[in-house]
Each structure stands twice: as structure tokens, then as C-alpha cells.
Amino acid sequence: MSSSAEAAGRPVVLLVDDDASIRRTLAVGLDLEGFSVVPASGGRAALEAVPRVRPAAMLLDLTMPDLDGLEVLRRLRAAGEQVPVCVLSARDEVDDRVRGLECGADDYVVKPFALEEVVARLNALLRRRPPGEDERLVAGDLTLCPATHTAARGERDLELTRREFDLLRLFLRHPNEILDRRTMHEDVWGYTFDPGTNVADVFVGYLRRKLEAGGEPRVLHTVRGVGFVLRP
Numbered sequence: 001m002s003s004s005a006e007a008a009g010r011p012v013v014l015l016v017d018d019d020a021s022i023r024r025t026l027a028v029g030l031d032l033e034g035f036s037v038v039p040a041s042g043g044r045a046a047l048e049a050v051p052r053v054r055p056a057a058m059l060l061d062l063t064m065p066d067l068d069g070l071e072v073l074r075r076l077r078a079a080g081e082q083v084p085v086c087v088l089s090a091r092d093e094v095d096d097r098v099r100g101l102e103c104g105a106d107d108y109v110v111k112p113f114a115l116e117e118v119v120a121r122l123n124a125l126l127r128r129r130p131p132g133e134d135e136r137l138v139a140g141d142l143t144l145c146p147a148t149h150t151a152a153r154g155e156r157d158l159e160l161t162r163r164e165f166d167l168l169r170l171f172l173r174h175p176n177e178i179l180d181r182r183t184m185h186e187d188v189w190g191y192t193f194d195p196g197t198n199v200a201d202v203f204v205g206y207l208r209r210k211l212e213a214g215g216e217p218r219v220l221h222t223v224r225g226v227g228f229v230l231r232p
Contacts, residue, residue, distance in 0.1 A: 010036040011056035011126055016046040016072070017088065018064045026059070029115040035122065043067025047075060055083055057125050059118070062089040062100065070103045077104035077162060082149065084125040088113065098202050104162045107189060137172040140219065140232025142211075144172050156214050163188065164207045171220065171230035180227035204228055 013035045017023050020041070027037040038053050040046040042064050050058075062069035073085060086107040087100045097108045107121050137144045144151040144165070151158040151168055160168065166188045170179065181200045189199075208220050219232050 010034055011122075012036045012038060012053060013122065014038050014040060014046060014049055014053055014055035014058040014083075016040045016043065016058060016064075016069070017061040018042055018066075019061070022061075022088075026115070026118070030119070030122075033115075033119045043069060043072040046072055050076065050081055050083060057122055058083050058085045059122075060085050060087050060105070062087060062091060062096075070100065073100070073103040073105055080149075082162065086118070086121050086125060088118075094197055094199070097197075098199055101163050101189075101199065101203070102161060102206070106162070137169065139172050139175040139230065141216075142168070142172060142219070142232055144169055153211060153214065153216060158210050160207070160210060163203055164210065167203055167207055171228075175230050175232055178223050178226055178229045184227070200228075 011034075013030060015023055015026055015030075015037050017026075017039075018041055023039045023041070027039060030037050038049060038055065040049050044067050046058070046060065047067075049055075060069045060072060069087065069089070076083070076085070084106045085104065086109060087105045088109050088111060089096065089100070090111040091097075092110040100108050106125055109118060109121055135146070137146075141154045142151070143153075146169065149165060151160055151165060158168075167184070170184065170187050184200045188203075204220065204222075208218070211220060212218060219230055221229050221231055223229055
């Protein structure tokens with residue numbers, strides 16, 4: 001059920017953070033930027049709010065006393081909830097960002113942050129799914145159906161995380177075309193990562209293992225110094 005705020009053209013953002021001062025500051029700033037903010041003081045409150053509020057996006061802290069943000073992500077994705085999630089965290093190591101993205105986050109902002117950055121990331125999340133993105137994609141023995149969020153190799157279902165699914169969709173839209181890391185970062189994550197990061201490589205590795213889990217030949221290849229290519 002859509003909220004009245006969405007009907008009025010104001011995207012609803014579920015803001016999950018146990019720090020009341022952060023909730024207040026962000027709520028005021030996001031309201032001025034045209035968002036309607038629904039606050040939640042912890043992970044359990046967030047999980048209860050999602051089906052009721054039906055937010056357009058979620059801002060999620062990781063370190064909370066009642067339920068860790070990573071566990072919130074796991075439960076959301078396990079339940080089939082596809083709301084875009086941007087993590088807000090003081091954990092700034094690459095491994096922390098990879099872990100958050102692997103659990104189903106769509107973006108990751110390190111604290112302390114500027115309001116302008118959060119707004120830009122939210123806008124990127126909200127425009128990520130342009131019209132025409134729901135058609136079934138087929139290449140070789142690979143099949144992907146965005147409408148049902150399912151993918152298969154031959155007769156074998158691929159149990160993909162949200163990020164792996166988006167990555168495979170990108171490759172299936174460009175079979176036999178070499179994709180560089182910048183293209184992958186911008187399309188799959190919605191913004192340009194630090195060029196020194198290995199996030200794209202890590203997730204290609206995850207996807208490759210699932211594509212080959214049944215002993216199938218490799219179809220996702222590394223092009224040294226450039227990027228990756230799907231040769232179905």
C-alpha cells in the first residue's frame with residue numbers, strides 16, 4: 001500500500017538508526033530535500049515498519065543494540081523484500097563495505113557524511129530501475145527474469161543475492177561485450193566507487209562460483225587490465 005506522502009510526490013525513506021540525534025538531523029535535512037522520513041530506532045522496529053510503510057528506500061545503520069543492521073538486511077532479503085537499502089556506518093574498511101553489499105545492501109555511506117551525499121545516493125537508488133528493465137533475458141543456457149527475481153543456468157536455479165542478480169543482469173544485457181569496472185560500479189551500485197576498490201572483482205567471484213556450481217564451463221571471463229566479459 002502506497003503512503004500518502006508517495007502519492008503527493010514525496011518518496012518515503014525509512015531511517016533506521018539508534019542515535020536519536022542522527023535521526024533528527026537527517027529527518028530535517030531530507031524533509032527539506034523533498035523526502036518524507038519515517039524513523040525507526042532499531043532493527044526490529046525497521047523490520048516491523050517495512051510491510052506497513054512500504055518505503056521507497058531505507059537508510060540503515062549497522063551497529064544497533066537490538067538487531068544488527070546486517071541481520072536486518074539478511075531477514076529482509078530472505079523474505080523477498082526488495083526495498084533499496086543504503087547503509088550508513090562508521091565501519092569504513094573495504095571488507096565492511098563488501099560484507100554489507102553481500103548481505104543485500106544497495107549502497108554504503110561512511111559516517112560522518114554530508115547530507116548532500118546521502119541525498120545523491122538516495123536519488124541514485126530511486127532512479128536505478130528505468131522502464132523496460134523487467135523483460136526476460138536469455139543468453140546461451142542462462143536465463144534471468146527480473147519480474148520474479150529468478151535466474152537459472154540450464155535447469156539449475158541460481159540462488160543469487162540482490163547484488164549478484166543485478167550483476168548478472170548487466171552481463172546478460174551485454175553478452176560478449178567487455179565491461180570495465182567503472183561501468184559495473186555505475187550500473188550495479190549506482191555510483192562510482194574509488195577506482196582502487198576490489199568490490200566488483202569480489203562480486204564477480206561470487207557470481208562465477210554460483211554459475212559454475214554444477215560443474216558447468218566458465219562463461220564469465222576476466223580480461224586482464226580491462227574488466228570482464230560474458231561469453232555464453
